[in-house]
Amino acid sequence: MLFRILKNSFLKRPKAVFLVFLSIAMGAAVATAFLGIAGEVSHKMALELRSYGANILLEPSAAQGGGFLREEDLPKIKTVFWKYNITGFTPYLFGIAEFSAGGRKERGVVSGTWFAKQLEVPGEDISTQGIKGIAPWWEVKGRWPEDADEAIVGAALAKRLNVVPGSDVKSAVRGRIQQFRIVGVVTTGGYEEEQLFAPLVTVQSLLQRQGKVSRVLVSALTVPMDDFGKKDPATMTRDEYEKWYCTAYVTSVAKNVEEVMGGSRAKPIWQIASAEGALLKKLNSVMLLLTVLALGASATAVSTSLMASMAERSPEIALMKAVGADRYQIGTIFIGETLFISLAGGVIGFLIGDQLSELISRTVFNSTIASPLWLFPTAIISAFIVAIAGSVAPLRRALLIEPVRVLKG
Amino acid sequence: MSSAIIETNGLTRSYGDICALKPLDLLVPEGEWLSVMGHSGSGKSTLMNLVGGLDRPTSGTLRVGGEELLALNEDGLARFRREFVGIIFQQHHLVPYLTAVENVMMAQYFHSVPDEAEARHALERVGLGHRLKNRPGELSGGEQQRVCIARAIINSPKLLLGDEPTGNLDNKSTVMVMELLKELRAEERFTVIMVTHNQEVAAWGDRTIHLDDGVLVREDRLKVEGKAG
Ligand SMILES: Nc1ncnc2c1ncn2[C@@H]1O[C@H](COP(=O)(O)OP(=O)(O)O)[C@@H](O)[C@H]1O
Ligand SMILES: [Mg+2]
Numbered sequence A: 001m002l003f004r005i006l007k008n009s010f011l012k013r014p015k016a017v018f019l020v021f022l023s024i025a026m027g028a029a030v031a032t033a034f035l036g037i038a039g040e041v042s043h044k045m046a047l048e049l050r051s052y053g054a055n056i057l058l059e060p061s062a063a064q065g066g067g068f069l070r071e072e073d074l075p076k077i078k079t080v081f082w083k084y085n086i087t088g089f090t091p092y093l094f095g096i097a098e099f100s101a102g103g104r105k106e107r108g109v110v111s112g113t114w115f116a117k118q119l120e121v122p123g124e125d126i127s128t129q130g131i132k133g134i135a136p137w138w139e140v141k142g143r144w145p146e147d148a149d150e151a152i153v154g155a156a157l158a159k160r161l162n163v164v165p166g167s168d169v170k171s172a173v174r175g176r177i178q179q180f181r182i183v184g185v186v187t188t189g190g191y192e193e194e195q196l197f198a199p200l201v202t203v204q205s206l207l208q209r210q211g212k213v214s215r216v217l218v219s220a221l222t223v224p225m226d227d228f229g230k231k232d233p234a235t236m237t238r239d240e241y242e243k244w245y246c247t248a249y250v251t252s253v254a255k256n257v258e259e260v261m262g263g264s265r266a267k268p269i270w271q272i273a274s275a276e277g278a279l280l281k282k283l284n285s286v287m288l289l290l291t292v293l294a295l296g297a298s299a300t301a302v303s304t305s306l307m308a309s310m311a312e313r314s315p316e317i318a319l320m321k322a323v324g325a326d327r328y329q330i331g332t333i334f335i336g337e338t339l340f341i342s343l344a345g346g347v348i349g350f351l352i353g354d355q356l357s358e359l360i361s362r363t364v365f366n367s368t369i370a371s372p373l374w375l376f377p378t379a380i381i382s383a384f385i386v387a388i389a390g391s392v393a394p395l396r397r398a399l400l401i402e403p404v405r406v407l408k409g
Numbered sequence B: 001m002s003s004a005i006i007e008t009n010g011l012t013r014s015y016g017d018i019c020a021l022k023p024l025d026l027l028v029p030e031g032e033w034l035s036v037m038g039h040s041g042s043g044k045s046t047l048m049n050l051v052g053g054l055d056r057p058t059s060g061t062l063r064v065g066g067e068e069l070l071a072l073n074e075d076g077l078a079r080f081r082r083e084f085v086g087i088i089f090q091q092h093h094l095v096p097y098l099t100a101v102e103n104v105m106m107a108q109y110f111h112s113v114p115d116e117a118e119a120r121h122a123l124e125r126v127g128l129g130h131r132l133k134n135r136p137g138e139l140s141g142g143e144q145q146r147v148c149i150a151r152a153i154i155n156s157p158k159l160l161l162g163d164e165p166t167g168n169l170d171n172k173s174t175v176m177v178m179e180l181l182k183e184l185r186a187e188e189r190f191t192v193i194m195v196t197h198n199q200e201v202a203a204w205g206d207r208t209i210h211l212d213d214g215v216l217v218r219e220d221r222l223k224v225e226g227k228a229g
Helices: A002-012 A014-050 A071-079 A155-161 A200-207 A238-243 A250-260 A270-308 A310-322 A328-366 A375-402 A403-407 B046-051 B072-086 B100-111 B115-126 B139-154 B171-186
Strands: A058-062 A087-102 A104-113 A117-119 A127-129 A139-142 A150-154 A166-171 A176-187 A194-200 A215-222 A266-267 B004-015 B018-029 B033-038 B058-064 B087-089 B159-163 B189-195 B207-212 B215-221
Touching: A002 A014, A002 B087, A002 B100, A014 A270, A014 A375, A014 B046, A071 A087, A071 A215, A071 A250, A087 A127, A087 A155, A087 A176, A087 A200, A087 B207, A104 A155, A104 A200, A139 A328, A139 B004, A150 A375, A155 B171, A166 A200, A166 A328, A166 B171, A176 A194, A194 A200, A194 B004, A215 A250, A238 A250, A250 A266, A250 A310, A270 A310, A310 A328, A310 A375, A310 A403, A328 A375, A328 B072, A328 B207, B004 B189, B018 B046, B018 B189, B033 B139, B046 B058, B046 B139, B046 B159, B046 B189, B058 B215, B072 B100, B100 B115, B100 B139, B115 B139, B159 B171
Parallel strands: A104 A194, A150 A176, B033 B189, B033 B207, B087 B159, B159 B189
Antiparallel strands: A058 A215, A058 A266, A087 A104, A087 A166, A087 A215, A117 A127, A139 A176, A150 A194, A166 A176, B004 B018, B004 B058, B207 B215
């Protein structure tokens, strides 16, 4: 009977029903689209943010007496538990050198590193590691070094030595001499501008530190720190430690890397890590807020159209009451109606929203996304929420209708 | 317990300054057919609404079928209406988008469970076996009123209220409706209270009370027989 009442009532007022349906479908569509891309946006934003620098610094542990790390350990970073979260890394070997170019002499730091090294690790995909990957904001006038005797020089040091791309610079370390061809001048906005960067092997032989590196910068995708992540792993129970280890906190990823680099100590670079976490959290809050606002807007629209049809419906509601319907029975009819419409609105809204999120993802991020499985129930539930929220005021109005008023001749 | 189905003491209903019903003491024995007459605005509908549990008194007591209506909350009154009362209005007040049989079933639905066969039977009893699937707009005034009667009796009420049920009907339809009600009452033995302007319609009852400006001014006992019970 309820079904018959609903069916006929729908058929009687197709316009009003369609309006309600439309409001609910739009709310569900926007919720679907936003929630569908929220995860994607966070991921993409994390990748973009990641490009602003490394967040883990590996140094020789104090026990090593401030010595060196071994270059041969580096490929192991690509095999750790969190390897897919590690987007790149670069080794550095530092030394003080006497630079001379065109008659000028300057003391400075010579830094051996990888620029864009093809790294082959058995069992893993070939990857490119080096500064180019983890410091994309470095601005190189000229080009990156390719040969063993090519180098780029920081802008400040270049000024002091008065060199430009094409110049030669002689570096002397304890009597050993290495001639570099400058192929680029780099601006970073940081201390790197005082240094000369050359391929790691060349600097190793200049400094007589074959196979050694002084530090490694690692760039990893991590989850924002929370209270649990801040706990000291040393004080954790076995289960807690397991959970901590299996969560991509910057600390647990650092620990993970530290384990494979012999004699190393890994330190999170907190500033960046926490700024990133906070930013992503904000971003997620904004997406959520927008979703809630969109749902609120469609609930308002639902409420308005239901209210508008109230004048037309009040005689019928009063009649139902006169015949003996109590508040629950009137409520059942009302809620039944909106749930019915919202089910249809939720399904259609999901289909539209899914397309919408794909469109957004394609145009904004240039990638396609697979919508997660939970998105469909989420769309239906948001449609229900919209419907229920939108029904509150009209239902209250309906319950206040006195049977006697409307029936009076 | 008295055999009175309705018993009022000092029953009043006012709308602000307007006193639609002055303190009224009324006793309606079970099974009686009571006619209520009076000019327009004399408080007839007000009385019907109070007795039918559609409205609440301003003061006084109102016992219907052993229940003090003042003590019932909104849902209690709704239950009272669906279990105890059948109402027929002057305007037919059917749900326009439901068919005749669905309109009857709606009353069943609110009462307990809809039973289409039973609803159909009720419409057959009022002579509408051939109009089951028609919507109110497709029925004549007399036919609509008979749908209302079928709906009013479907849950076997103890009390049937009619507020000028024949007010909009021509003579022929009026007689038909009255005969139908008489027949049904003989079978179902409900108590009838019927508001009317029409002396002839009032004469179908056992007793007539006259209201004037909210006051019971006169009472005529028309027949001596007629107590069902
Ligand atoms: N809802 C209301 N608000 C104000 N006055 C009302 C209301 N209902 C009825 N009245 C007044 O109460 C008096 C009795 O009305 P009613 O019982 O409908 O008369 P009748 O049915 O005898 O024509 C009239 O004066 C009418 O104007
Ligand atoms: Mg009246």
